[in-house]
Amino acid sequence: MRPEVQTFVADGPLPDWDANEEAIDRRVGQLDAIPTPVTGEEARALVSCFGPDDCYGVAWTLLHLIETWHQRLYDRAVNGGLVPRT
Template sequence: MRPEVQTFVADGPLPDWDASEEEIDRRVQQFNAILKPVTGEEAKALVACFGPDDCCGPRTGRQRVAPAALPPRRERRTDPLNLTA
């Protein structure tokens, strides 16, 4: 796991709306330091930091984490209409 992901995860869950502006800014900077793509291991660790609230809820990190959390794509079929399957 990359150091920037370890640092983000080590600080635990993201703050709620009542957190100081400095705390939120610090966590945003940490998150923005994590470049895509993330690995599956990193994605699992990052997801644990996002809570159910509206401040830093699941949608906040979805674009960075989602591709790593998906299973690998199967090879594309040569028949896009699936007529031969």
């Protein structure tokens, strides 16, 4: 697992609505530092970081990051001729 993902996961779940702006900005910066696409292992670890609410939209950024793994799998299946490109 790449260090950027390890750092994000080590900080635990996203904070909830009462977090201060500095804490939210720090988590956004950590997410932005993670190169895409993520691996399957990284996606599984990142899933544990969803918090009790959407953290002012940061949870959506986390979701989209996790989805890059799915897109990577799809692209590999297309490139391997296993599924047609839609």
